[in-house]
Amino acid sequence: MSKDDGVDEVAVRMRMLQQSFDAFDEAAANLLGLNRTDLRCLDLILAKDPMSAGELTTAAKLSPAATTTAIDRLERAGFVTRNRDAANRRRVLVSATEAARAAEREVYGPVGEAGTMALRRYGKDQLAVIIDFLETAHRVQEEQTARLKGLPVRE
Template identity: 50%
Template sequence: MSKQSRIQAVARAVQELQDATDLIDELAARRLGLNRTDLRCLSRLTARGPLTASELAAAAGLTGGAATTAIDRLERAGLAERARDTADRRRVLVRLTERGRGAVQEVWGPIADDARAELLQFSVTELELIETFLGRALRNQARHADRLRGETEGARPRPPAPG
């Protein structure tokens, strides 16, 4: 197989993985009674642990107001809570509740277990290569999210032409 053919095959596999991940996220959101923004916040709290509202907003790519609304919904669902930071009582952290941790484990635990089993099949050198690729792919996605965000925020409706 030529290098170009291999690149196309990898690109196809990445697209299919993204679509499969999107489907899992959609099904998980429905199962948990959340919208996709709330699910993204739940994901960030799972990955990073307790965060301030502003840290969560930045991690999830949201405005402060949108993050506050999402946090309110996660609290109403019993999946997250606001709590004073024990190290600095002035700070309020958003953290998963026991119910939230259980929901995350129920939905994504089996997926993570299967992924770990698959990764165990690779050598350390292969894992380093996979990690390098994923890091570059993530930077590429972040760069293009910034590009699209800027284009969306920069787009203003034009007034109608005179006449």
């Protein structure tokens, strides 16, 4: 591939986009008084409310102890509650509070609205290409994450 085929420019723009996501997440975490791991856990809980502690451990790719610590901090911050599952008393369900939903609306609502407005400039066929690209990028990222996890840790 030649440098003028646009692939290099897409790679640069993807890196810039990732950096902007990281900066936004950092600002959101700071605004809410959370660390990045807790923000990620809260996002997972908001997306699948309620969620068992075990499901959160798997989704967040944390150890059970780290998950418990994150839930403890989110509970102290007023963003989640813990309740026993009525169908299985040994299972703990973590639920987002109204304060978490309000924070979600404050932080992410404007982003969603701005993103929707920005995407309205594209036609249906263009949006199909964008969706395909995002799905491909997601798959590549997951494959590369798995590759890194298979490498020995440097000391």
